[in-house]
Amino acid sequence: MNIAVAPYRKIAPSEAAYSQKTSPRPPLHLRLEGVSKTYVSGQRRVEALKDINLDIYQGEIFGIIGRSGAGKSSLIRTLNRLEDATTGKVLINGVDIQSLDTGGLVILRRRIGMIFQHFNLLSSATVFENLALPLKAAGIRDKKRIRQRAQELLRLVGLEGKEDVYPSRLSGGQKQRVGIARALMLDPEILLCDEATSALDPETTQSILSLIKEINKTLKLTVVLITHEMSVISQICDRVAVLEDGALAELGPVWRVFGRPEHEATQALLAPLKPKVADDIAQAISATPANSTSRAIVKLFFDGTAATYLPLGILSQRLGGDLRLLQSGIGRLQGHPQGELLVSLPYQQHELAQRLETINDLISTVEVLGYAVPANA
Numbered sequence: 001m002n003i004a005v006a007p008y009r010k011i012a013p014s015e016a017a018y019s020q021k022t023s024p025r026p027p028l029h030l031r032l033e034g035v036s037k038t039y040v041s042g043q044r045r046v047e048a049l050k051d052i053n054l055d056i057y058q059g060e061i062f063g064i065i066g067r068s069g070a071g072k073s074s075l076i077r078t079l080n081r082l083e084d085a086t087t088g089k090v091l092i093n094g095v096d097i098q099s100l101d102t103g104g105l106v107i108l109r110r111r112i113g114m115i116f117q118h119f120n121l122l123s124s125a126t127v128f129e130n131l132a133l134p135l136k137a138a139g140i141r142d143k144k145r146i147r148q149r150a151q152e153l154l155r156l157v158g159l160e161g162k163e164d165v166y167p168s169r170l171s172g173g174q175k176q177r178v179g180i181a182r183a184l185m186l187d188p189e190i191l192l193c194d195e196a197t198s199a200l201d202p203e204t205t206q207s208i209l210s211l212i213k214e215i216n217k218t219l220k221l222t223v224v225l226i227t228h229e230m231s232v233i234s235q236i237c238d239r240v241a242v243l244e245d246g247a248l249a250e251l252g253p254v255w256r257v258f259g260r261p262e263h264e265a266t267q268a269l270l271a272p273l274k275p276k277v278a279d280d281i282a283q284a285i286s287a288t289p290a291n292s293t294s295r296a297i298v299k300l301f302f303d304g305t306a307a308t309y310l311p312l313g314i315l316s317q318r319l320g321g322d323l324r325l326l327q328s329g330i331g332r333l334q335g336h337p338q339g340e341l342l343v344s345l346p347y348q349q350h351e352l353a354q355r356l357e358t359i360n361d362l363i364s365t366v367e368v369l370g371y372a373v374p375a376n377a
């Protein structure tokens with residue numbers, strides 16, 4: 001059925017609301033300046049990244065989302081030069097990584113650990129041997145030092161005593177823990193996560209996300225992750241970038257981007273998370289009031305830019321007291337209320353608009369779905 005949607009009323013995000021919540025910025029860690037990446041194979045050219053400008057700060061967990069083929073992998077791979085940018089610069093601590101020679105590149109890769117969706121463990125090697133690989137590749141031969149470091153990290157990731165086990169004897173979550181330990185062997189300052197939880201069940205995903213968060217805090221690592229799981233972003237990321245067709249579509253704190261997605265690509269990615277209007281309610285809604293008993297059906301959105309909490313009493317009072325709650329779902333993201341209320345109000349057209357004006361400071365967006373005659377009218 002069609003639901004008539006009255007003009008969508010947007011309130012400009014208040015800068016005060018942003019700054020009030022934002023603590024001083026940590027130092028800049030990674031900077032992408034006009035980064036583009038074009039793949040050429042034969043006659044075919046694919047512009048995977050188009051003029052990306054992005055700053056990532058020390059110690060933040062930065063998420064990158066986008067539809068399949070949007071350029072997420074290409075972007076994350078330019079950060080450790082698994083891919084070279086075609087044009088533009090990637091700066092780490094102010095150093096242009098394109099300018100590094102072979103020696104410089106080896107050092108860069110030591111400073112950046114990476115974990116992968118399918119763990120990329122050597123199946124013919126034990127956990128210890130897998131962990132030893134990056135140190136051996138870095139020319140470290142001191143066996144005692146390698147064992148000590150491996151044991152330290154296995155403790156950190158909760159796999160103490162698993163040194164001599166082969167990956168085939170480990171669960172997916174345990175394999176990813178080994179992947180994380182291996183990524184940390186050279187004491188990196190940046191951790192790149194390429195769909196690190198996509199092959200894991202929901203419970204294991206939670207435990208790996210907690211581990212990444214803990215590592216981020218205790219080791220003060222900057223974490224950059226790409227994922228197609230929006231819940232991963234909402235659970236652990238500080239900021240998120242949305243890529244669309246190789247370009248940066250949207251960027252901001254997770255609560256802002258998830259609470260008030262502005263770009264069509266972001267809205268599409270987040271659509272599955274939005275609560276649906278129950279069928280019986282949706283079917284009762286018409287574009288215009290059927291008679292004088294018709295009530296307006298209105299969605300009130302909260303994204304934390306307007307009110308830091310939801311004063312229900314005041315809301316009801318300003319809306320005239322006869323506010324009926326049809327559906328609700330309000331949570332908190334990074335300390336900001338997020339969600340929506342579906343309510344019915346005893347007003348129509350002009351009077352409705354006037355009443356809704358009075359709650360501007362309490363809510364971020366209003367959407368009038370239409371009108372319905374209450375069942376008991």
Ligand SMILES: Nc1ncnc2c1ncn2[C@@H]1O[C@H](COP(=O)(O)OP(=O)(O)OP(=O)(O)O)[C@@H](O)[C@H]1O
Pocket residue numbers: 039040041046047048066067068069070071072073074075228
């Ligand atoms: N090595 C390559 N050679 C040619 N084209 C490539 C190469 N790698 C990626 N592409 C193309 O570049 C575009 C972006 O790909 P990329 O893998 O970066 O996107 P993505 O957002 O990570 O996608 P997905 O979510 O499906 O993994 C796609 O059109 C892809 O086909």
